[in-house]
Amino acid sequence: MRALSELRPGARAEVLAVTGESGLVQRLHEFGLFEGEEIEVLALAPLGDPIEIRLGNTRLSLRKSEAAGVSVRPL
Amino acid sequence: MILTKTLTVALVGNPNTGKSTLFNALSGLRQRVGNFPGVTVEMKKGQFSAEGKTIDLIDLPGTYSLAARSPDEMVAVDLLLGRRPEEPRPDVVLSIVDATNLDRHLYLMSQLLDLGEPVVVAVNMIDAAEAQGIKIDCTKLSERLGVPVIPIQANKGVGLRDLMRAVFAAAESVPSPQRPVFPEAFEKEIAALQTEFGNEVPGFLTRRFLLDVGGYIEHWLLGKHGDKLRQKLISARQRLTEAGCAVPAVETRTRFGWVRSAVAAAVVKPTVRPVTWTDKLDRILTHRFWGTLIFLVVMFLMFQSIFLWAKPAMDAIDGVREKAAKALESAMAPGPLQGLVVDGIIKGVGSVLVFLPQIMILFGFIAVLEDCGYMARAAFLMDRLMSRCGLSGKSFIPLLSSVACAVPGIMATRVIENRRDRLATIMVAPLMSCSARLPVYVLLIGAFLKEGYSSWVPGFVLFGLYMIGFTVAPLVALLLKRTLLKGATPVFVMELPAYRRPAIRSVLRRMSEAGWAFVVRAGTIILAAMILVWALLYFPHTDAAGTPYYERIEKADQEAKEASEKIKGLKESGQEVPEELEAATAEPDRLNGEWKRNSLLGRAGLFLEPAFRPLGWDWKIGMAALASFPAREVIVGTLGLIYDVGDVDSKAIGDDTADEEAKEKAAGLTKAVKDDWSKDPVRGKYGVAVAMSLMVFFALCCQCASTLAVIRRETKSWLWPAFTFTYMTVLAYLGALLAFQLGAIITDAVG
Numbered sequence: 027m028r029a030l031s032e033l034r035p036g037a038r039a040e041v042l043a044v045t046g047e048s049g050l051v052q053r054l055h056e057f058g059l060f061e062g063e064e065i066e067v068l069a070l071a072p073l074g075d076p077i078e079i080r081l082g083n084t085r086l087s088l089r090k091s092e093a094a095g096v097s098v099r100p101l
Numbered sequence: 102m103i104l105t106k107t108l109t110v111a112l113v114g115n116p117n118t119g120k121s122t123l124f125n126a127l128s129g130l131r132q133r134v135g136n137f138p139g140v141t142v143e144m145k146k147g148q149f150s151a152e153g154k155t156i157d158l159i160d161l162p163g164t165y166s167l168a169a170r171s172p173d174e175m176v177a178v179d180l181l182l183g184r185r186p187e188e189p190r191p192d193v194v195l196s197i198v199d200a201t202n203l204d205r206h207l208y209l210m211s212q213l214l215d216l217g218e219p220v221v222v223a224v225n226m227i228d229a230a231e232a233q234g235i236k237i238d239c240t241k242l243s244e245r246l247g248v249p250v251i252p253i254q255a256n257k258g259v260g261l262r263d264l265m266r267a268v269f270a271a272a273e274s275v276p277s278p279q280r281p282v283f284p285e286a287f288e289k290e291i292a293a294l295q296t297e298f299g300n301e302v303p304g305f306l307t308r309r310f311l312l313d314v315g316g317y318i319e320h321w322l323l324g325k326h327g328d329k330l331r332q333k334l335i336s337a338r339q340r341l342t343e344a345g346c347a348v349p350a351v352e353t354r355t356r357f358g359w360v361r362s363a364v365a366a367a368v369v370k371p372t373v374r375p376v377t378w379t380d381k382l383d384r385i386l387t388h389r390f391w392g393t394l395i396f397l398v399v400m401f402l403m404f405q406s407i408f409l410w411a412k413p414a415m416d417a418i419d420g421v422r423e424k425a426a427k428a429l430e431s432a433m434a435p436g437p438l439q440g441l442v443v444d445g446i447i448k449g450v451g452s453v454l455v456f457l458p459q460i461m462i463l464f465g466f467i468a469v470l471e472d473c474g475y476m477a478r479a480a481f482l483m484d485r486l487m488s489r490c491g492l493s494g495k496s497f498i499p500l501l502s503s504v505a506c507a508v509p510g511i512m513a514t515r516v517i518e519n520r521r522d523r524l525a526t527i528m529v530a531p532l533m534s535c536s537a538r539l540p541v542y543v544l545l546i547g548a549f550l551k552e553g554y555s556s557w558v559p560g561f562v563l564f565g566l567y568m569i570g571f572t573v574a575p576l577v578a579l580l581l582k583r584t585l586l587k588g589a590t591p592v593f594v595m596e597l598p599a600y601r602r603p604a605i606r607s608v609l610r611r612m613s614e615a616g617w618a619f620v621v622r623a624g625t626i627i628l629a630a631m632i633l634v635w636a637l638l639y640f641p642h643t644d645a646a647g648t649p650y651y652e653r654i655e656k657a658d659q660e661a662k663e664a665s666e667k668i669k670g671l672k673e674s675g676q677e678v679p680e681e682l683e684a685a686t687a688e689p690d691r692l693n694g695e696w697k698r699n700s701l702l703g704r705a706g707l708f709l710e711p712a713f714r715p716l717g718w719d720w721k722i723g724m725a726a727l728a729s730f731p732a733r734e735v736i737v738g739t740l741g742l743i744y745d746v747g748d749v750d751s752k753a754i755g756d757d758t759a760d761e762e763a764k765e766k767a768a769g770l771t772k773a774v775k776d777d778w779s780k781d782p783v784r785g786k787y788g789v790a791v792a793m794s795l796m797v798f799f800a801l802c803c804q805c806a807s808t809l810a811v812i813r814r815e816t817k818s819w820l821w822p823a824f825t826f827t828y829m830t831v832l833a834y835l836g837a838l839l840a841f842q843l844g845a846i847i848t849d850a851v852g
Contacts, residue, residue, distance in 0.1 A: 048314035055353035073485035
C-alpha cells in the first residue's frame, strides 16, 4: 500500500482508501475517485507538485498534500 | 391553459460540458445578467420562444455537485428549490451531461432528481463519444433513469428542437419517482431529522445537512439551532458509520451504483480505451520541460498582445477624444460648462473607452484558453509557484495581465472559484507594475538620474521599480491569506478537461460581454471620479479681483501670439528682444498655473504640506499626487500645469515617435521640474531622493479610479475598493518615506 503522492508518471494503481479533510474527500468522491477505482498518474508539474492523474475519461490535478491521503495499490 | 404561462427552466451541468454553448444556442442574443445580493456569482438569464411558448432560461454556474460549501454555491441550490426571492422556482431542470464521461456527469443529474422537479437530460458531444467508440442508446438510458434523455450537439445546434419538445412535455408531467435508493439506515436518520425540522427545512436540504460534513447547510442549521442539534447530528453520523454507510461515502456509492447500472445497460464502450487527442496533447502540454516552455511562449504572446496589439486601438481612441475635445473647445464659449464638457466629460469618457482594447484582447485570450481546455493546464503548471504566496495556479494569469493593466487583470480573476483566493488576487493585482506608472518613472528618471550617471543607471532604477511590485504583491497576498482572508484550506483538486476546438462565436461573445460589463458598471464610476477631480482643479475659477481665469487666459493667449510675432520680427532683423515680450509669451501658462495652485485641490495640497514634508515633497508635488487619483499618469499633466509649462501629454514622455511639439513640452516639463526643485533647499540638495520617494509612492499607491471601480464591480461591495485604496496608500506613504529618508542619508554621506 502506498500514497498516491508517491507514484511516478506512468504508474497505474487501484484506489484503496480516500482520507483527508471532509470537503476534499467528498470532492474526490464526486469526481469518481474512491475505493476500487483504477487510476493512472500522467504528469508532475514543473516543481514536482501538483500531479495530474486520469480516471476513466476524467483528468484531475491534485496537490501532493491532497494526494497523500489517497492510499493506492500499484498495478 | 398552461400555455400562456412563461416556463422557467434551469440549466445545470458540470463545468466544461458545453453548458454555455447550449445556453447561447437556445437563447440567442436576448440575455441579461441576473444579480444576487451578497454573493459574487452571476447567472445569465435568457428569454426565447419556441412552439408558441415563452421560456425563461437560467444558466446556473457549472458545478460537480449540489453539496454546497460556500454562499456562492448555495445560491444555485436555493434557486433550484425556489428559495430565492428574485426568481421563481424552475418548472423544469435541464441537466446537460458529457457523452464521453456519462458516469460522472449523471452523478449530478441524480442529485437533481432529489429536488422533486421534472428533469430532462441533454447528452452533449454525442459526436465526440462516437469518435471514441462509445455508443449510447438514449431510449434505454431514459427508461433506466426515469427521465427523458435527448442526444444533442450544442455547438452545431443538433437536437435542440427535440430537447425543447422534451422540456415542454416534462413541464406538464409528474416528476418520475425513479432515483437512487439509499440504505434503510440512512433513510431512517433522515426521517428522524425531518420530524425535528418540520416544514422549516425542505427534505432536500435535510439530506444535504446529514451528508455534507462541514458543508454550508451544516453551518447554517447548527448556527441556528446550536449544540442540541450538533449532538444529534454527530450521533446520527456515528450510527451510520457503525451501520456501514458512513457519510459522505454512502452518497457517492449509492449514486454511482445506480448511475453505473443504468449506463451499463444502455451504453456500449470499447473494451480497450482508445488513445484520444487529449492523451497525446497532455503528454507534451503538461510535461515538466516542454509544457513549461510552451506555457512561457503562450504567456509571452498574450502579454505582448495586451501591450502591443492594443496600442493602435488605444491611440485611435485617444485621437478621437482629442479631436472631439478640440472641436467642442472651439465651438463652446469659455466658462465652467466648456470646462466640464471638455476636461471633465470628454476626458472621462475617453479614459473609460481607452481600456476597452486591452480588456477585449485579454478576454479573447482567456476565452480561447478556457474553451480549448488549456487554462486548467496553465493553472496546473503554475500552481506550486503561486502556492508559495498562499494562492493557487489560477491566480497566475490575472496577476500577469495586471502588469499591463490591473483593470483587465482584476476582471480575469473570475476564473478563480475560491472566494478568498479571488479576493486576495484582486487586492494585490494593483500592486503589479502597470503601464500607467511608466510615464511617471520616465519623467523623474529623465530629470534626475540621467545626466551625470552611468548609462546603466536609468534602466537599473526602472527595473528596481518594477521589482517593488513583484516582491510586495506576493508578500501582501500571503499576509492577507494569513489574516483577513484566513479560512479552511480550500480544495485544490481541479479537472483538466478534454481539449476542444474553441468556437469563434463564443470567444467573440465573451470579449464583447467583458467590454460591455466594464463600460456600463465601472465606466460610470470612473467618469464620476474624473468629473470630481476636474471640479476640484477648476473651482474657484476667478482671481482675487473676481475676473474669471479663462477670460484672462484668453486675453493673455492673444497677447502671447502678438508677442511671438513681434519676437520673430525682431529676431529676423537681428534686434534684441525685450524681456517683457518674452514674459508675455509665457503668461498663459503662468496664469493657468496660478489658477490650479489657487484651486480647491491646490489649497488641499497646501493644507496637507506638513504630511508631505517627511517624504521630501512640497505642496506642489503633493497636489499633483492628489490630482492623479483618477489615473497615475495624470500626474504628468498636472505637474505641467503647476510648473507653468502648460498641458503636457503623458504619452509624449520618453516616446521618441511623438510629434515635435509634444516632445518639446515633455522636455520642458523635465527641465521645469529640475529647475523648480533646484531653487528649494531640500529638493535642491536631495533631488534624487525626492524623485525616488515620488516614484516609490507611485509604484505602491492605488491612484487609479478605474481599478477601484472595477474592484467595486467585481466584489459588489465598496468595502474592498476602500480597503485596497487604504492599504496601498499607507504602503505607498511608508515606502516613499523610507525612500526619501534613506536617500537623504546616502546623499549626506556621499556629500
